[in-house]
Amino acid sequence: MRQRVITAVIALVIFIPIIILGGPWIEVAALALAGVAMSEVLMMKKILLISPEATISILGTLFLVSNDKWYGFLPSQFNKQFIFFLFVIALLIRIIFSKNRFNFDDAGVLTLSMLYIGFGFNQFVAARNVGLTTLLFVLFIVWLTDSGAYMIGRQFGRNKLSPLISPNKTWEGSIGGTVVAVIICSIFAIWTKVSLDVIGITLIAIVLSIAGQMGDLIESSLKRYYGVKDSGKILPGHGGILDRFDSLLLVLPIAHLFGLF
Template identity: 35%
Template structure:
């Protein structure tokens, strides 16, 4: 019950913010969420290194400030490239790196990409023409995919999709994910009354259904690999920020990069 109540509250809040909040406020909100997500990520992958987690948070915050200032994905990619390069260079003068130290370095770099680039792209979507349409399209497809996967999987699911990663997911649920995402894309396009190529809308809906499912599995892979159930406890019934945004972090970059192909 807590999961459903929290989900409804979050959905209403998301719709209100997307309709009425200025783009700058949305970017600030995404930055705050990314910092929480970064803390969750580093707490899972590098729990014993408090100093590394703090440095990671600072770098994520700095990287996302670049997003707000430069308003371009290339600047964010260059920042991540520099940090990744320096993360390995600073180890050259010291003793030979141990496997554990290299593991920590690898997850540190992955965490920066995961929480800085993926959240950063979500923030950059507010700079797109017709950004409200694209944000609602992304959210509707992602939520529609989750709902479709749950409904179809619960009623018709028989064949496991990835039993080692997520025992509850089925292939039938995967088909429901694609169907739910397509319906979400159609609904948003009709409500916004935009004139677009419907084949493009249907194709993006289908693609987001698959990408969202893979994003969910990627989060499951991370948590199962480290033996944790949830990334955090911030959201009652849902876990942490990464648990709630697992699919959205993978669907939003796809929409961001295909948005220029829309002709309104």
């Protein structure tokens, strides 16, 4: 517990100034976090980080996170979707020359991971570019849902939410975490004028809170599939970057679909 607290304090001391400053600071942070997260997927799959497929997938992930304006010098037909597809083609070509050490299933996993991690951190930057309060609204939903679910589940949890994937989570904790997050975040949104529609922002908060828990379960199922306790060890006591950002990577794109940024 002491190690977890120390790591959390150090992380917040670094993380909070970055999200407050925004701009290039958060862009660089998002690139670094995305690169580490993709590396964690590769290590779970036991793919060497110096292999061609690792290099392609990490670069593809960083490309998705990067600012579109960086590629304004390219011809119009080279849009971001097309360039990303070139990374996918590179993975497919790698299959041919890997002597069966890298196959189509592996390429599919890495492509999905690039999209999941790359687009998630891209939206992290996009939310901050709209405004600090918008990003804080999303972050508070994730953090409060997680904290509320832990505290309420520990006290009142009886019915397992998903015993095969995450045996410690309960329905009571899940519902309680959502209620806590929705109440506090709705007040925050109205106070900071993220939205003036009380009903609308409440519904959005409910959906995002549930999405955050789904993101947590998705990453838990990934770890169970690969037989690891944590996605990485970069954060002592907390695991890896994917362990800390799993909920956010799903919440941010859904928040974008709702038009929050």
